[in-house]
Amino acid sequence: MDVVFGFVGYDFAVLVADRAATQQIIVQKLDEDKIVELDSTKIMALSGPKGDCVAFGEYLRANVRLYRLKYGHELDVSATAHYARNELAEALRSGPYQVNCLLAGFDKLKNEPELHFMDYLATCHRVNTGGHGYGGMFCLSLFDKHWVPNMSRAQAMDLVDLCVGEVCERLVTAPTDYLVKIVDKNGCETIVYDATDRLKKRRDLMADVAARMASMN
Amino acid sequence: MARRYDSRTTTFSPEGRLFQVEYALESVNHAGTCIGLHTENGILLASEKKIMSKLLEQSSTPEKLWKIDQHIVAAIAGLNADAMILINFARVIAGRYRARYGTLIPVENLVQELSDHKQGYTQFGGLRPYGVAFLFAGCDGRNGFQLYHSEPSGNYSAWKAAAIGASHQAARSMLKTDFTEGLSIDEAKSVACKVLQKTMDCVNLTSDKVEMFYLTRNKDTGEVFTQTLSL
Numbered sequence: 001m002d003v004v005f006g007f008v009g010y011d012f013a014v015l016v017a018d019r020a021a022t023q024q025i026i027v028q029k030l031d032e033d034k035i036v037e038l039d040s041t042k043i044m045a046l047s048g049p050k051g052d053c054v055a056f057g058e059y060l061r062a063n064v065r066l067y068r069l070k071y072g073h074e075l076d077v078s079a080t081a082h083y084a085r086n087e088l089a090e091a092l093r094s095g096p097y098q099v100n101c102l103l104a105g106f107d108k109l110k111n112e113p114e115l116h117f118m119d120y121l122a123t124c125h126r127v128n129t130g131g132h133g134y135g136g137m138f139c140l141s142l143f144d145k146h147w148v149p150n151m152s153r154a155q156a157m158d159l160v161d162l163c164v165g166e167v168c169e170r171l172v173t174a175p176t177d178y179l180v181k182i183v184d185k186n187g188c189e190t191i192v193y194d195a196t197d198r199l200k201k202r203r204d205l206m207a208d209v210a211a212r213m214a215s216m217n
Numbered sequence: 218m219a220r221r222y223d224s225r226t227t228t229f230s231p232e233g234r235l236f237q238v239e240y241a242l243e244s245v246n247h248a249g250t251c252i253g254l255h256t257e258n259g260i261l262l263a264s265e266k267k268i269m270s271k272l273l274e275q276s277s278t279p280e281k282l283w284k285i286d287q288h289i290v291a292a293i294a295g296l297n298a299d300a301m302i303l304i305n306f307a308r309v310i311a312g313r314y315r316a317r318y319g320t321l322i323p324v325e326n327l328v329q330e331l332s333d334h335k336q337g338y339t340q341f342g343g344l345r346p347y348g349v350a351f352l353f354a355g356c357d358g359r360n361g362f363q364l365y366h367s368e369p370s371g372n373y374s375a376w377k378a379a380a381i382g383a384s385h386q387a388a389r390s391m392l393k394t395d396f397t398e399g400l401s402i403d404e405a406k407s408v409a410c411k412v413l414q415k416t417m418d419c420v421n422l423t424s425d426k427v428e429m430f431y432l433t434r435n436k437d438t439g440e441v442f443t444q445t446l447s448l
Binding site: 071072073075076078079081082083086109 | 316317318319320323325326329358359
């Protein structure tokens with residue numbers, strides 16, 4: 001029941017994942033990091049059984065680093081996506097990694113952010129917005145309505161608020177703690193996102209704005 | 218003296234040399250000359266085509282210049298049969314990279330992998346080194362147009378203008394004086410012809426004695442392609 005989603009902005013890409021590690025109905029821990037940093041400009045959110053996620057994430061990270069050591073330059077984001085898809089496709093036919101992934105990165109050659117959607121059946125698409133699991137599904141319709149090209153960071157955080165707000169309101173087992181990772185040409189920034197606190201602040205702000213509007217009328 | 222140290226590729230001589238590798242380099246120095254040079258928007262490769270006999274059928278396939286992938290071409294000097302094995306190996310490397318990463322292989326990756334393969338034959342016993350040197354011309358998004366020279370020893374290096382094969386030293390010193398950066402394709406062709414004529418030591422340079430490849434980029438689409446040029 002992981003909540004994982006992401007989208008691209010003007011010169012960055014955002015990935016959001018909850019922090020709960022669960023096994024069936026048991027919550028095992030609440031400070032899990034589901035977004036692997038493959039290198040300074042590539043991050044990957046993984047959803048699925050924890051063992052598979054860790055194994056696949058570490059395997060990819062190790063191979064991305066090996067490539068850099070061997071050839072002296074970094075692997076492109078799209079090449080990484082293609083490689084990861086190939087690994088999933090091979091694994092699918094021999095004891096699959098049951099992981100659904102979102103790969104976000106900043107391509108320094110093309111000078112643009114990229115997001116790649118992948119599922120455990122080795123589907124791979126380059127997208128502007130994407131999500132996995134029930135939480136991701138709630139986000140998709142919000143993306144349709146609110147995602148626009150070339151969003152600023154402030155707009156991006158607003159969209160994250162909207163998505164998390166919707167998940168918390170509608171999903172029966174909604175987690176409250178999230179990690180937001182933003183990747184751009186300078187690297188990856190991690191924001192610890194406390195949904196209860198953040199959404200309360202947002203509600204207060206909205207109420208404040210509404211009150212001011214009313215007093216102006 | 219030398220006989221004691223050159224029967225195996227893996228044995229150093231007392232002076233610290235590997236004779237078999239040096240003999241392999243020697244076989245390269247007997248082959249027809251190949252030169253490569255950067256131009257303002259591409260790389261020109263030119264090579265001497267040795268005409269063995271009038272009776273030999275003139276085939277349409279190239280002898281010295283080979284396409285490895287969409288964006289890489291190679292010029293060879295040395296044993297032709299050895300070269301064919303390595304050309305095939307290089308194509309497999311390029312193809313494997315495409316299948317794995319979905320993009321064209323960066324030129325240096327290919328040269329590095331091929332050179333690693335060649336190096337193996339200077340170290341492991343019972344086999345002889347490949348008697349071939351290469352000039353690789355290629356283009357990728359990271360480093361643009363690149364020209365590499367790869368030797369039988371497994372060394373490789375990048376050049377602005379380079380020459381391999383018979384009388385490569387003369388060719389190199391001519392290139393040193395005649396080559397400037399940012400040559401147009403016509404200027405580059407005339408430099409190449411001048412150098413080839415000197416090294417081939419023939420009176421008339423005719424088109425059936427020279428092969429030329431030009432690796433360039435489409436101005437509008439940015440797509441890299443090769444074309445065969447005539448004199």
